[in-house]
Amino acid sequence: MFKAYINGLACISPQNTLDPTYFMDEVISYQDSNMWCIEPKYKQYINPRMVRRMGRVIRMGVTTANLAMKEAGFEKVDAIITGTAMGCIEDTEKFIKRMIESDEGLLTPTAFIQSTHNTIGGQIALAHKNTSYNMTYVHRGLSFESALLDALLKFAEGDAKQILLGSTDELTKNNEAFYKELGCARIENVSNLDMFKVNKQHLLETSTKLEKGTQFGEGAGFFALSSERQENSYAYFRGVNMIYRPKGLKHIQEEILSFLSRIDLSLDEIDLVLLGNNGDRRFDYFYHNLEQNLFKNTGIAYFKHLCGEYSTSSCFASWVAAKILKNQAVPETILASINAPKKLNNILIYNQYQATNHVVIAMSK
């Protein structure tokens, strides 16, 4: 069976997640279509000489990677595995803009060099002089999940004892405009706290208020994993299942059940399900269906009003799950079911992206 113990973690998100004492006790409200990360002063985490040149998402990624390693007390890792859907999109746009403005004239290389999707994995390897396995997955809502699967395989293969796993995705001002134009981002009556209310009360009178579009978010998160349990382990990743273009709601339920049986868990052993609904009426029925059927007797919590919608948001959800298993409590700010779970041994994360990429992640105490 797969086991990847979490010994250190760090997350930069639209909430105060970088504060080690933060346990979702407060949720910062965002009244805009985008939820931007709360960023630290990077010079305390990264060599100032390197920080100056790094793009924003690279700073976020390298910082959270360094912090996760530090918390776990890892000197070195045997693999660095990252996921990102959009890569370093700010640098990509910067280079495109300059190229177009100059009509393919004289350009400087920094933005191009940093635009590459594997920049963060490469920068971490460079900073730690790490010559081991280094991989970057870039498949939309399956990017973090592919990276997680790779990490689980590495441990199972006996090829690694310690692994750094993480994901990053950033928003840009341009993307904000594009998402609005595309109708993916909600323009009116926007508030992440309302998103939670809409979600929480979807069975009640608010169903007519459900709207098209959501709030977009961003984030970076890293986990320092080991193949063996350590004294301060938070929890362990037990498995991940990706479903590509499911043939309907029933198919998703069947996939979840068969995944649970593969990882040796029964439905009633699941104490809490973290759902990724985001208030977009076009997609939230996937979550509602599971909540009302498969998970009708399971504790339910939501996470996207904290981090916004983005392709690698399951990484944020994994951070939430690990914190819950460590603290053995579910914060009121995210609990959606009437009763809090009586015990917290096993958490399931279910998330989907644009109805095509569906994922289930299992984490245990």
Added chain:
Amino acid sequence: MVKRVFVTGIGIISAIGNNLAETITYIKSSATGVGTTKYLDTAHRETFPLAEVKLTNEQLHERIKMPNPEVYSRAASLGLLAAREALASAQITDIEAHRTGLISATTVGGMDRSEPFYQNFVKKNEMEGVEVLLTHECGDSTEKIADALGIHSFVSTISTACSSSANSVMFGARLIKHGILDRAVVGGTDALTRFTLNGFNTLKILDEAFCQPFDQNRRGLNLGEGAAFLVIESEDTADKDRILAELTGYANTNDAYHQTASSPEGLGAYLAMKNALDRAQLQPSDISYINVHGTGTLNNDLSEGRAMLRLFDGNLPMFSSTKAFTGHTLGSAGSIEAVLAVLAIQKGWIYPNLRFKNPIEELAIVPVTELKQELAIEHVLSNSFGFGGNSSSLVFSKYH
């Protein structure tokens, strides 16, 4: 764990042919795919030769035979053609008969469609046609290919710069060994874009002439485009009569030296080759042929050459860079060269390193310069290295 993973199908499209048969013809006549820029609309048309696939987007859209072909980026179209050929070559008609995954790789995904949008957005602040950005992400081409082929069990996409598609071969093999998949279509696709051309130009590593890998007077690389896919299968499902080669070794390491340059001694390259041989349980002397990364840049060829001399302790097997044929196809380079490795085993060929004249002084090593035929090729080592220090090596072996 499944022990052995076999290659049962190959498909390829690049500057040296729109399919496997055309590729073989090009190689036999030692004809390069590098030429004057014809298809990419760029200000650098007169400056840099490119290795373009000799089809317009419209011609590609005709060939993919899909409804709404115009929503397929050049990378998605190229990828679909190569992946289809690979499945046909493996004689797979019922894709759902076994758990089949698609693992693709790319560096810029649908950038070719994003560029005209950004042109209007940057110059006129217009957002007309913003939907094309939905095909910008790397995952888009993979999903387009998976949908066209009817692959549902597993999809994923890798981007590790110029080593990307060697890594998708590796990931597919591991998924099969763990029993998560029975077989996988693995490879990569990348189309030429202004973004890439201008980007590489800022690094000053593009050759204004036709590239000369591993030559003392090498000046840089020629960018290329294309796609290649392999069908790999577990020993449990592969039809023994259709096995083209066995994937015996693979490794992924990091050079950890510089974001875009290789270390002088080629540490990442050395470790990738060594670990791949170890996994294949082979000695350096077992290798019949190395298809080197060999981009033609000052930095890569010297660094890779030093790593080879270290690993092979001076007794180098025959080697060549096929990038003088195909150009450097970035995200698809690893799988294009993987297909060529399988073909080498099949045909008993070693490819010529076109345009080679003088050995690099510091190395004094000479690649194969004319097509060698009718050799017994037992094991081929294929190297792919990239930005971010990513270094990958694959070993393909004759099936016994």
